[in-house]
Amino acid sequence: MTGIQYLACLWTLFITQTGCVRSDIQFLERREGDSVVLPCVVERRNLSPFGVYLMRSWLQPGDVLFMHTKSEFTVDNDADKNRISVSGDPASHSLNVTISQLRASDTDRYCCDFVVENPSSEDDRLRGKTEFFLLVSADAPGSVNTGLVETCAGGSAVLPCLPPHGAGFAVEGVSLKRQRGRAPVEVLYHSKRHHGSSPPSSSSSSSQFPAEKVQLSSAPGPGGITYNLTLQQLQPEDSALYSCHLLQRDRPDSTTSLGRQVFFVSVQGGQCGCSSYSPLLYALSSAVAVLLLLLLLGIVVIYQGKAHRSVKSHPQAPIYEEMTGVQPVRQKLAPCHLEEMECSEYRNCLVKKSCPENHYESPRSESLK
Structure with missing residues (x-):
């Protein structure tokens, strides 16, 4: 593995492990007595979650419910059992949690964690695509x-x-x-x-x-x-x-x-944009990005250079070089054809000429006979 590949892998590991990519936040405003639907979705389609948690993370931090795949969900507070319903399954990477008969005490920040099996250690928990801030008030929505x-x-x-x-x-x-x-x-x-x-x-x-x-x-x-x-x-x-x-x-x-x-x-905390990390990690990620950019530019330059040289290295082959491979056949031809071909070779072109008969040579040969 080259140094650039190593830095790229290190940068990717840093991004995935430190949680710089955070979930989006959706604001939901409801009145007391209304209902709300919280869609839980995970984008890691290559993994197979077997469970999901719905949690509160602000005023009253803690678990709201847990659902195992192909099973009924359980709630942390038995008083909320009749107000909560779930449609879907964690194994399908998405489900909807409905909370009805909302109260002002339901105001909080909610998030979903999908549970994925890890044979080598504890099960992994993946944060859902969206977090929700639910505001439940006695006033009509939109009045504030x-x-x-x-x-x-x-x-x-x-x-x-x-x-x-x-x-x-x-x-x-x-x-x-x-x-x-x-x-x-x-x-x-x-x-x-x-x-x-x-x-x-x-x-x-x-x-x-x-x-x-x-x-x-x-x-x-x-x-x-x-x-x-x-x-x-x-x-x-x-x-x-x-x-x-x-x-x-x-x-x-x-x-x-x-x-x-x-x-x-x-x-x-540490999930907002990576601004809470040390300047060393910023410098590392910036260096990796610069190296990857330089590597990409180098590949483009090398590819263009090879393409330019390949065009120059394939001119039209001279006739002399082409005729070298047919030397035995050429020796069997008549002298007049040989002279014409030799003339064509030096001119680097194909010239077809007729071979006229030698009228002076034929009678002399007959007289000698």
Whole structure:
């Protein structure tokens, strides 16, 4: 195995083992009492899974159900047995899990793991193609504009801040609410107005985030000045629903729920894009990519060079070389034909001439007789 092949294999092993390729996230919003279908699909068609897990990985981490191929599924919580149904089989690489009579407590992030037998060690678990963030609320779907923001551990998320009652008033502060459980919690408050026990003329602020993790910026937009709140150095435990809104003059801040614009900030650990890996691994993958590109260019250049030489090395063969192989036949020909062919050989062309009779030679030979 050459050095380039070794580096390529090492790079492929790094990509597959470190989990740089992550699943897509699909946002699902439902009302209490509705139902939702979670399609579990695995793309590794060359493997034969014999089981599948449905898991929650955010508010209440743990297994929801497990299904063995050609068997009934089992649920972790017996109270959910009548609310969950499964269609399909893990061996077919896809199945659908339906959760009915949804509750607000079903809000969570869900994922599917397919189980594949490994004779040499423990069974392997392959993450499904798509992960799901399910938001179950008492309000009608669409009454709140919900978005998804994905980032990595140590990354940042930019949240637009909207005025709670429309535009047209001077901005005096900002409030950020977060919801991880059943009720939102204010995690950031900054205002020039009276808040709590502070004097009315003083500015007050409170935050569950360190000061270096929060940054408020403004920029001109189509409807006037827009404000963005940037949460920096996020960690997986910061994943939650966030809503940022502006505090305005002569508009009391009496809201206890999330605002009109809600974002689910999903902070992934080592599965988000490979940005959490060391620069050495980045350098290795970049070097392998460069070497593979150079190898491909070298192959193309060599192939074109061989093709060019092969065209030059096959000109039209001279008549002299072609006639070399028929030397014995040529010796049996008449002298006149030999002279004509020799003439053609030196001219490198085929010239056909008639062989006239020698009228002076024939009578002389008869007289001699």
